[in-house]
């Protein structure tokens with residue numbers, strides 16, 4: 649099993665022509681292998697853009713982003729989970745997972761589906777799965793090629809609370825078993841309190857806070873999570 653990649657982000661400047669100011673300037677972040685870092689921040693702050701840069705898809709910036717010392721654009725591609733699972737409608741669940749790469753075997757795809765609580769749905773087409781189940785297939789697909797880095801872009805948004813809890817538990821179990829480095833983008837303090845080993849809050853001026861909660865993720869009770877989420881939410885509110 650691949651272990652997590654060390655991620656180094658050094659962005660001198662990232663700008664879009666439509667924006668009057670750079671989106672990122674002198675932005676630096678070091679992320680330890682196999683850690684889960686939650687990136688919190690208001691809409692439009694640049695979270696999704698940062699994930700695309702880390703994925704090596706957006707290379708239009710000055711600076712350097714490396715995975716285990718290799719430039720992101722040249723490194724093995726990360727697993728990417730989007731809010732919209734983007735499954736191929738003509739492939740069943742196993743087929744969608746195998747579409748992640750030629751090395752993904754049927755057995756491995758079935759194992760991943762089992763990890764995500766979807767045994768029995770191997771042959772189901774996307775339209776035969778609920779929205780929450782489709783997202784679980786999306787997570788399985790992102791992990792199929794055993795990436796050293798997993799990027800999660802608002803994977804829990806617009807699900808009802810019970811489904812959020814269920815999906816978070818499944819994601820935590822699967823990342824604890826496979827140990828990729830994880831960068832989770834969210835606007836919700838509760839997501840960060842549940843999943844993050846470390847929480848980075850972004851503001852217009854860059855990194856507003858870089859927090860390692862006092863209780864390790866695996867030992868957090870519901871009360872701990874609520875307390876951590878409240879602290880994070882207050883910090884974000886103070887930035888408005």
Ligand SMILES: Nc1ncnc2c1ncn2[C@@H]1O[C@H](COP(=O)(O)OP(=O)(O)OP(=O)(O)O)[C@@H](O)[C@H]1O
Nearest residue numbers: 664666667671690691692693694695696697698835
């Ligand atoms: N391809 C692009 N061309 C021009 N501007 C862009 C492009 N992509 C993003 N932007 C701008 O960059 C800013 C940051 O966008 P981004 O989607 O990264 O923010 P975000 O923090 O992920 O927001 P949200 O939480 O709403 O998804 C926005 O002002 C957006 O309009």
